[in-house]
Amino acid sequence: MRQNDHLHFKLNRHYTPPVSQSSSIQASSLTSISESPWFQSFLRWVITIDHPSLSNDRHNYSSIAHLTNYIFFFGGHLRTVSNTKHLSLLVLLIVLCPMILFSIFEVRRLWRICLSARALVVLFYYSWILCFQSFLKTATSDPGLLPRNIHLPQLQNDFCIPNEYYNSIRLPSPVKNSPVTLKYCITCRIWRPLRASHCSTCNCCIMTFDHHCDWVNNCIGQRNYIHFLTFLFSAVICDIVLLAACSLCLANASSISGDPVSVILICYSCLAIWYPAILAVYHIFLTGTQQTTHEYLNSIGSGNPIFHKVVRADDHPFLTDSFVHNMVLQMCQKKGFSAMSTTKSHESGDWRFVDIPPPHSFEKI
Numbered sequence: 001m002r003q004n005d006h007l008h009f010k011l012n013r014h015y016t017p018p019v020s021q022s023s024s025i026q027a028s029s030l031t032s033i034s035e036s037p038w039f040q041s042f043l044r045w046v047i048t049i050d051h052p053s054l055s056n057d058r059h060n061y062s063s064i065a066h067l068t069n070y071i072f073f074f075g076g077h078l079r080t081v082s083n084t085k086h087l088s089l090l091v092l093l094i095v096l097c098p099m100i101l102f103s104i105f106e107v108r109r110l111w112r113i114c115l116s117a118r119a120l121v122v123l124f125y126y127s128w129i130l131c132f133q134s135f136l137k138t139a140t141s142d143p144g145l146l147p148r149n150i151h152l153p154q155l156q157n158d159f160c161i162p163n164e165y166y167n168s169i170r171l172p173s174p175v176k177n178s179p180v181t182l183k184y185c186i187t188c189r190i191w192r193p194l195r196a197s198h199c200s201t202c203n204c205c206i207m208t209f210d211h212h213c214d215w216v217n218n219c220i221g222q223r224n225y226i227h228f229l230t231f232l233f234s235a236v237i238c239d240i241v242l243l244a245a246c247s248l249c250l251a252n253a254s255s256i257s258g259d260p261v262s263v264i265l266i267c268y269s270c271l272a273i274w275y276p277a278i279l280a281v282y283h284i285f286l287t288g289t290q291q292t293t294h295e296y297l298n299s300i301g302s303g304n305p306i307f308h309k310v311v312r313a314d315d316h317p318f319l320t321d322s323f324v325h326n327m328v329l330q331m332c333q334k335k336g337f338s339a340m341s342t343t344k345s346h347e348s349g350d351w352r353f354v355d356i357p358p359p360h361s362f363e364k365i
Contacts, residue, residue, distance in 0.1 A: 048072040049082065058345040063353035067148060068204045076342030078140040081202055081217050088139050088217040095135060095235075098242060098268055099128050105261040106249050113252055120245040127238040134230035135216065143221030144207030145340045147352040150190045178315040189356065197294055207336065211293040220293075223335045229283060235276040243269035285310040287330035288323040 048065045061076030070079050080088070102124065110117040169191070170179040184191050185198050188205045192198070197209035199219050208222035220228045246262040246269070253259040282305070286296060289312045293305075300308050313319065320326050346353055 045075050046073060048076070058348070060340065060344050060346055060353070061342040063346070064145075064340065064342060067353065067355055068145075069202050070204075072342060073140075079142070079218070079342070080140065084201065084217055085214065086217060087214050091135065091215050094272065095128075095132055098265055098272075099132075101261055101265060102242065102245070106246060106265070109252075110245055110249055113248065117245070117248055120241055120248065124238065124241045124245055127234050127241055131231060131234035131238050134227045134234060137227040138213075138220070138224050138231050139216040139218050141218075141224045141227065142338055142340075142342070143219040144196075144209075144223040144336070145338075146188065146190060146192070146196060146205040146207060147340050148188045148190065148204075149351045149354055149356060151184070152189055152351075152356075178317050180317050195292065195295070207339070208292065208333070209294050222333065223338070225333070226331065226335070229280075229331055232276045232280040232283065236273060236280055239269045239273035239276075243273075282310070284327065287327040289313065290316055290319045290326040290330060 044062070048061055049071050050065050050069075059076065061072040064070060064076075065072055069082050071082050072079050080086075107121055110121050168184070169182040171182065172179055180194055182191055182194070185205050187198055187203070190205065192205055193207060195208045196205055198205045199209065199212050201212045202219055206219045206221040208225070210220040210225055210228075212219050213228070216228070216231075218224070242265060246265040250256065250259055250262040250266065253262065256263060283293075286293060289310060291299070291310075291313065296310065297305060299313060302308065318329075320329070340352070
C-alpha cells in the first residue's frame with residue numbers, strides 16, 4: 001500500500017500533462033467553428049487576440065496568439081503586440097498628416113511654378129509611399145519568430161535542474177579565440193540559433209534579434225530589418241524633399257502670412273527629420289561594425305547607447321576587414337524562410353503549439 005502511495009506521489013510531481021491550444025478547452029463554454037455563426041468566425045479571422053482556441057481550430061495564428069503577446073489580423077497576415085503603449089498609431093498619424101496637408105494645399109501651387117517643382121512633387125510622393133509601405137511592413141510582418149518546445153529538457157537525476165537551464169554551447173568560429181555561443185531559452189525551450197534572442201515584450205525568440213521597437217510595436221529581426229532601414233532612410237529623404245518643396249512654395253508666395261500651411265510643414269520637417277536621421281546614422285555604424293543593437297548594448301553593458309561610441313569588436317566572429325562589406329552583409333542579409341508560418345495550419349497535439357506549464361519540481365520521470 002505504501003509503495004502505491006509513493007508511486008502516486010512521484011507521478012504527481014512531474015510536469016502537468018501538456019495541453020495543446022488546439023484541443024484543450026472547456027466544451028461547456030465553447031462551440032466549434034462549424035457550429036458558430038458565420039460572423040463570429042469572420043470576426044475571429046479579422047482579429048485574433050489571446051483566447052482559448054476552439055476545439056477544431058488548427059490555424060497557426062490562433063495558437064500563436066495564445067502562446068505569445070501577438071494580436072493577429074486577417075487570418076495571420078498582419079500582426080501587432082498587445083499590452084503596449086501602441087506608439088505605432090502616433091507614428092502612423094505623423095506619417096499621414098503632412099502628406100494630406102501637402103496634397104490639399106501645396107501640390108497644385110507647386111505644379112504651376114516650374115518643372116523642378118513638379119519633380120519635387122513626384123519625388124515626395126515616391127519617397128512617402130516607400131516610407132509608408134516600409135513602416136507597415138516593419139510593424140506588421142514576421143520579424144523571425146522561432147518555434148517553441150523543439151528541445152525539451154531531460155532530467156538525469158531526481159530533483160536536479162536540467163542541464164539546458166544553465167548550459168551554453170561554444171562552437172569554433174573563423175576568428176581565433178572567439179567562439180560563438182549558443183544559449184538555451186528556458187521560456188521557449190529551444191536552443192537558440194546564432195544571434196537569436198528572446199524578446200520579453202513579444203514573449204518569443206526572434207532570429208538575428210536587433211531590438212524591440214516601441215515606435216513600430218514590433219521586434220526588429222532578420223525578416224524585417226531591411227524594411228526597418230528602408231523606413232528610416234525613406235523618412236529622412238521624404239522630410240528633405242518636403243522641406244525643399246514647401247520652401248520653394250513659400251518663396252513664391254506673396255507673404256508668409258498668406259501661406260501658413262507651408263510654414264507649418266517647414267516646421268514639421270525641421271523637427272521630424274532628426275530622430276530617423278540619428279537612428280539611420282546609428283545603424284550605419286552598427287552595420288559597418290557587423291553588430292546588432294542587442295549585441296552592441298550587451299558589449300557596453302548599458303541599455304542606453306547615448307554618449308557611447310560605436311567601435312569595432314575585433315573578436316566578433318562575423319566581422320570582416322571592410323566597413324562597407326560589413327554594412328552590405330548586415331543590411332542585405334537574406335530574410336530566410338518563416339519558421340512559424342501564421343497562415344498555415346497544424347495537427348492537433350503539435351508540440352510547437354503546446355503551452356507547457358512550469359514543472360512542480362525537477363524530479364526525474
